Amino acid sequence: MDTLEFDRTNYKELLKKYIETKDEQSLYGAEQISKSFIKNNILPEEIVNLHIQAMIELYPGKSKEIYSSMNFLLETMISYGLAHQEYQSLREKQLELQSEISVAASMQNTLLATSVPKVDDLDIGVISVPAHQMNGDYHHLVTGKDGTIGIAVADVIGKGIPAALCMSMIKYSLESFSEQSANPKLILENLNRVVERNVETGMFITMFYAQYNPSTSILHYASAGHEPGYYFNAEKNNFEEINAKGLVLGVSSDTKYEQYELTLNKGDMVVLLTDGVTECRNNGKFIESEEVIEVIKNYAHLPAQEAVNQVYKYFERLQEFQLKDDFTLIMMKKNV
């Protein structure tokens, strides 16, 4: 006897026992059987039918009205059965999609992988965590032939798969011209043209591009509408926003960007981030940039990588472990 047949027989037995004794044990048995029915994809109309058959066998010749009423009930169950089947098939589809996305996400990780360059006088820490499986933030660190360090942080407005696809394009464009035109202003202007040509209107990308020259300790930077970073001035012992003007990428093909510079001294620190950090919500309110600075300050004494990890952990907890947006934070500390 297969499990199904066994359940059918069992159903009748339990039903009989329950009608005779009204005991809890039979009801517990009913619960078990119903789980087994679900596991075997038995639809509600079949259960009603099973019930009718059991009743006919157990109590033949009982009230006709009862049987008619149960046939009526059976009829009303058909659509529930369909809804259940549809739910099952949608669930399977969802699992398929999920596994496809996780393959895509791991591909993205491989494609967009970047390693933190070793620089004698600069301690760099990086963390980037997607809100969903795929990351719409992008960061890129590269050492040029002349020994300068290029640091890019970008954010596609929007998240998920479209944002992630967009980022692959940004990465390959950056790589194709970062060598010959390693200058933040030119890089953004070139990138802007690529985005303007290839990305549909309505999708915006912000980027902060910085270039650090270890021989002069100067950080050159330009911004395309990106979230301002923070500069910690060790001498004055204060944080200030790194404000840089510039239109988001892709709005108009001839956008020009301004380039700024900042000389880093011993103990100074530069923090670059995406709005996933500043738009962390606490009980529905956006947190203020003072609070972000406060949190960074608390961990600033740690080595850069450890510090960004701790800052992330703090905001992760603040958002009850459910990131609302992709989160990227880069910290650079001048040691010497």
Next chain:
Amino acid sequence: MMSSQSCVTIQKEWDIVAARQLGREIAKKIGVGTVDQARIATAVSEIARNIYLYAKNGQVCFDVIDTIDQKGILIIAEDSGPGIEDISQVMEDGYSTSGGLGAGLPGVKRLMDEFDIKSEVDKGTVIKTIKWVRK
């Protein structure tokens, strides 16, 4: 092999009930069980309602298939309505149910054993579907 067809013309909502009833009676006559009778009636309802709602005019016909191997009921629904532009889309789960239109064509396919649809825009739609008698 095939016996004579019986058809119901669908123009008013009331005709849906007549089609259901005829489908159920034929199913019962050839020995379809209670649960499958109810499923056939629901499937007929669904395709007849599609005709009533979208094509305005059409018919649902029933035939008995009786071969050495198996016995079953064949339902053919035919209309001269607007047709379906993207059949794949209407056959997708969640497409019609999300709009609250009922089980939709994927539902009909699930209720029955075999299902085939042909449709041409501005010409109409033909649905053929079979339920076999369970041995």
